[in-house]
Amino acid sequence: MSGTVIAVWLGAGGPAHAKAELAAIRAEHPGSRLVLLTTPQGRREAGEMADICWEDAGARGASGFLARARRLSWASPTHIYDLEGSRITRILRFCVWPRPQWRMRAPRGPLQPG
Numbered sequence: 868m869s870g871t872v873i874a875v876w877l878g879a880g881g882p883a884h885a886k887a888e889l890a891a892i893r894a895e896h897p898g899s900r901l902v903l904l905t906t907p908q909g910r911r912e913a914g915e916m917a918d919i920c921w922e923d924a925g926a927r928g929a930s931g932f933l934a935r936a937r938r939l940s941w942a943s944p945t946h947i948y949d950l951e952g953s954r955i956t957r958i959l960r961f962c963v964w965p966r967p968q969w970r971m972r973a974p975r976g977p978l979q980p981g
Contacts, residue, residue: 870945873902874973875959877923879951882912888950888973889916895974902942904935936962948973 874892876885885905893901893916903909903917907924914920923935936959939947946968949956960969 869898870900871902871942872896872899872946872948873904873939873942873944873967874917874948874950875904875956876909876913876950877904877906877953877956878909879953882909885909885913885950886916888948889913891973891975892948896946899945902944904939932959933962935959939963940965943967946970 872892874889876888880888889901889903900919901917902919902921903914904921904923905913907922910920910922921938924931932955939959940963943965944967947960947963948970949960950973952971957971963969
């Protein structure tokens, strides 16, 4: 499998959670480019787990939301994993075109509890 896979993590669950989720995504999509959309703090804590790290400066309001949606759309990902689970990232799902497969959590291996 190849292409681009994006993980959106803005700090929910902490860095240990993010690293475990990113490792599961990497295992599920070998050969794909993994992009992490995160905060500057998140980049310092989990940025090494991704091939590319996009910093989200946390722009508030409609312009920041639309900029985030546009950036995700232009990347043309095959999958987007929402590791954040916030109301804003759930709404963002409907603003990314063309619609990639959007997952609310990372894939689980056979030994990982769901």
